[in-house]
Structures are given as C-alpha cells and as structure tokens.
Amino acid sequence: MSKDSPILEVRDVSLHFGGVRALTMVSTTVAAGALFAIIGPNGAGKTSMMNCISGRYRPTQGKVLFKGRDVTALPPDRRTGLGLGRTFQNLALFGHMSVLDNIMVGRHHLLRNGFVGGALYWLGGTQAEELEHRRAVEDIIDFLEIGAIRKATAGTLSYGLRKRVELARAIALKPDLILLDEPMAGMNQEEKEDMARFIVDLNEEWGMTVIMIEHDMGVVMDISHTVMVLDFGQKIAEGPPAAIMAHPQVRRAYLGENDDDAAVPPAKTAGETA
Numbered sequence: 467m468s469k470d471s472p473i474l475e476v477r478d479v480s481l482h483f484g485g486v487r488a489l490t491m492v493s494t495t496v497a498a499g500a501l502f503a504i505i506g507p508n509g510a511g512k513t514s515m516m517n518c519i520s521g522r523y524r525p526t527q528g529k530v531l532f533k534g535r536d537v538t539a540l541p542p543d544r545r546t547g548l549g550l551g552r553t554f555q556n557l558a559l560f561g562h563m564s565v566l567d568n569i570m571v572g573r574h575h576l577l578r579n580g581f582v583g584g585a586l587y588w589l590g591g592t593q594a595e596e597l598e599h600r601r602a603v604e605d606i607i608d609f610l611e612i613g614a615i616r617k618a619t620a621g622t623l624s625y626g627l628r629k630r631v632e633l634a635r636a637i638a639l640k641p642d643l644i645l646l647d648e649p650m651a652g653m654n655q656e657e658k659e660d661m662a663r664f665i666v667d668l669n670e671e672w673g674m675t676v677i678m679i680e681h682d683m684g685v686v687m688d689i690s691h692t693v694m695v696l697d698f699g700q701k702i703a704e705g706p707p708a709a710i711m712a713h714p715q716v717r718r719a720y721l722g723e724n725d726d727d728a729a730v731p732p733a734k735t736a737g738e739t740a
C-alpha cells in the first residue's frame with residue numbers, strides 16, 4: 467500500500483434488515499492518517515456503517531476494502547489481525563478486573579495472534595516477549611494518564627475513566643485504524659476535552675487513522691479532518707468541517723436549523739454530496 471492509498475474504502479454498501487434499509491449505496495474512502503467522523507440523526511445508519519467496517523455485519527451489497535484488500539467476507543477477529551481496532555458504544559470492560567489487567571487482555575490477543583510473539587522470537591523467547599509486552603502497556607498507561615488508577619478495579623471507576631480504559635485496551639492491539647463509537651458519550655465537559663485531546667494525539671503522535679461516531683458537534687467540528695453525514699441510510703454530505711457546517715441539507719437534516727426550508731424532508735433530496 468503506497469503512502470497516499472486510502473486505508474479504507476467503502477464501495478456502494480447497502481445493508482438491509484428485512485424491510486429496513488439501514489444503509490443504501492454508501493461509498494467513501496478514508497485516507498491513511500485521517501481523523502474521520504461519521505455523524506447523522508438517530509437511526510441514520512452510523513452504527514450500521516461501523517459494523518460493516520468492523521465485520522460485525524456483512525453488507526447486503528457492496529464491498530469494504532482495508533489496506534487495499536477486500537475484507538467484506540472476513541469476520542471481525544480476522545480484521546483485527548490485519549490492524550483494525552474498535553471501541554464500543556457501550557462499555558465492554560471486565561468490571562471485576564484491574565485497569566492493568568483489562569489492558570493486558572488486549573495485548574494477550576495480540577500475542578495469541580503471533581504478531582508480537584513472532585517478532586520477538588529471535589530475542590530469546592518468553593522473557594523478552596513479556597518485557598516488550600509490559601513496556602507497550604506502560605506506554606499506553608502513560609499516554610492516557612491512567613497511571614494513578616492502574617490497580618483500581620475497572621468497575622469502580624467513573625464513566626469517563628472507564629471509557630479511557632476501554633480506549634487503552636483498544637489501542638493495546640496497536641491498530642493502524644481505530645473505530646471509536648461515541649467516545650464522549652455520557653462524559654462531562656472536562657472528560658470530553660481530555661478525550662478529544664487523546665484522540666488528536668493518537669492520530670497525530672501515534673499515527674493511527676481514526677474513524678469516530680460522535681454526537682457532540684463541537685468536538686466533531688473541532689478535531690475532525692473529514693466529516694461524513696448520513697441521513698436515512700444515505701450519505702448526504704462529506705467534506706471538511708467548515709463545508710459540512712455550511713451545507714444546507716446538513717443544517718436541515720442534522721443540525722435542526724429552523725428556517726423556512728426546515729420543513730423539507732431530507733430524504734427527498736438525499737444523494738447530494740458536498
């Protein structure tokens with residue numbers, strides 16, 4: 467894959483649940499190194515799109531390419547092995563385990579799949595592997611500033627901190643592309659600002675491509691490079707935040723603009739792009 471190739475391509479993806487059309491012919495490309503946001507009203511198809519990318523759902527039609535490879539038929543764990551990580555809308559931590567152990571679980575997955583284990587074999591087996599393992603976990607703990615709670619039981623932490631630990635576990639897999647599903651949901655303002663900073667640093671300093679679903683428009687417009695807007699399962703706009711903010715259909719469909727045009731149902735004009 468050359469440096470300028472997209473890390474992800476979604477080609478004409480549709481997803482139907484019986485008569486429900488969750489996605490209709492959605493296409494997009496995400497450049498390596500991008501911070502890409504997916505927005506849209508409730509039920510617009512955002513989670514469906516994330517699930518098609520992660521492999522949880524298989525599109526009814528269309529293709530998903532990751533690093534130039536068609537992964538449409540690959541299950542989630544195979545995509546994880548190729549460098550695609552994710553967090554969940556609802557927390558998926560082991561509440562009874564310590565913060566450290568929760569992060570270690572992420573690394574063990576990596577070891578089990580042989581990436582770290584294979585690379586370190588020549589260094590002299592288990593000890594080197596364990597050292598590398600520890601070092602990587604410590605880097606993540608430092609980066610996310612959770613050293614003070616490393617021994618705390620995950621279930622006893624505030625919601626904001628648990629979301630941070632969940633992010634730590636997801637990045638322990640060292641993905642090239644990480645899917646973040648509502649990383650700021652349920653957070654207070656200070657927690658949101660911290661999380662926004664971590665996401666930007668993850669993107670800029672760690673070089674991870676980020677795709678996130680987020681409802682907080684302030685954060686989305688502040689930190690994203692590109693925003694894709696879904697409405698009724700269709701892509702209605704895509705572009706840099708300033709263009710999205712100015713897009714009339716987006717203002718009507720998503721931002722709830724209350725001018726005379728607001729009465730026009732968005733679905734009738736869907737298909738237009740920024």
Ligand SMILES: Nc1ncnc2c1ncn2[C@@H]1O[C@H](COP(=O)(O)OP(=O)(O)OP(=O)(O)O)[C@@H](O)[C@H]1O
Pocket residue numbers: 483486487488506507508509510511512513514515
């Ligand atoms: N497993 C499913 N079975 C049936 N219908 C589904 C399923 N998952 C999603 N849908 C439907 O597909 C449409 C898109 O849902 P989706 O969850 O992708 O939207 P969303 O934009 O993520 O919404 P929200 O912001 O509320 O999370 C909705 O009409 C939803 O009811």
